[in-house]
Amino acid sequence: MRYSRVFYKFYASVSEYRVRALGKVNVMDPAQDLAIREKVGFLGSGNMAQAIAEGLIKTGTIPAANIIASSPSQKSSAKWVGLGAKHTNNNVDVIEQSDVIFIAVKPHLVDVAINSWRIDGSHRAPSKLFISVVAGTTVETLEEKLNGITLDPRVVRAMTNTPMTVGAGCSVYSGGRKATQQDLHLVKRLLSAGGICEEVPQNLINAIGALAGSGPAFVS
Numbered sequence: 001m002r003y004s005r006v007f008y009k010f011y012a013s014v015s016e017y018r019v020r021a022l023g024k025v026n027v028m029d030p031a032q033d034l035a036i037r038e039k040v041g042f043l044g045s046g047n048m049a050q051a052i053a054e055g056l057i058k059t060g061t062i063p064a065a066n067i068i069a070s071s072p073s074q075k076s077s078a079k080w081v082g083l084g085a086k087h088t089n090n091n092v093d094v095i096e097q098s099d100v101i102f103i104a105v106k107p108h109l110v111d112v113a114i115n116s117w118r119i120d121g122s123h124r125a126p127s128k129l130f131i132s133v134v135a136g137t138t139v140e141t142l143e144e145k146l147n148g149i150t151l152d153p154r155v156v157r158a159m160t161n162t163p164m165t166v167g168a169g170c171s172v173y174s175g176g177r178k179a180t181q182q183d184l185h186l187v188k189r190l191l192s193a194g195g196i197c198e199e200v201p202q203n204l205i206n207a208i209g210a211l212a213g214s215g216p217a218f219v220s
């Protein structure tokens with residue numbers, strides 16, 4: 001019953017987005033909770049990372065100065081700087097300077113991105129919260145990969161979509177074994193900045209992710 005509500009809310013969100021996309025409604029509602037103090041990093045600075053970051057910044061959920069994103073190339077650098085956030089070519093900067101780290105690279109690059117930290121020699125660092133938006137990679141796989149790098153990795157797997165940029169995203173998330181209630185609460189606040197957001201069991205993430213992923217195409 002609860003999950004049919006998630007699907008319903010998703011469709012409601014898409015319909016609302018259609019109205020907003022027509023320019024009839026002010027897209028952003030700045031009336032959010034007080035800004036979150038945690039520093040937020042993105043491994044991968046492409047479409048998905050930008051959509052999440054824009055939602056966070058435009059709603060005042062996170063000050064732009066507390067956001068940093070990395071990628072090997074400079075392709076997206078101007079976009080991040082334009083938002084008031086930092087961009088780096090070094091993944092280690094992101095991991096070291098952030099309390100919460102979004103993993104937003106293509107699935108085949110997760111190991112490369114995470115292992116930058118190990119290569120740098122600073123592995124087994126204090127626990128940080130990792131939020132993965134990588135399609136198809138389970139929370140258990142992520143925990144295993146991160147275990148060599150940080151003690152008791154706190155991992156949350158999320159699936160979201162690019163309408164987050166305009167506050168019309170649809171996100172779901174599921175916590176790993178070490179993710180605390182506080183972590184889950186924080187993830188909810190972060191992802192809610194860009195639209196609707198619900199906690200679901202992990203076995204529903206792929207299905208809801210596919211639905212959410214097709215949402216923007218449905219709207220256009």
Ligand SMILES: NC(=O)c1ccc[n+]([C@@H]2O[C@H](COP(=O)([O-])OP(=O)(O)OC[C@H]3O[C@@H](n4cnc5c(N)ncnc54)[C@H](OP(=O)(O)O)[C@@H]3O)[C@@H](O)[C@H]2O)c1
Binds near residue numbers: 049071107159162
């Ligand atoms: N787009 C969506 O609607 C959507 C929805 C749900 C989930 N996702 C998931 O989100 C993830 C990212 O998708 P996307 O659409 O944002 O892809 P994207 O636009 O291609 O962005 C990928 C980013 O990863 C960077 N990157 C490549 N190698 C890296 C490395 N070793 N370390 C750090 N960063 C690296 C790329 O940098 P360069 O530009 O320098 O190559 C680029 O900034 C994927 O796993 C996808 O499954 C996407």
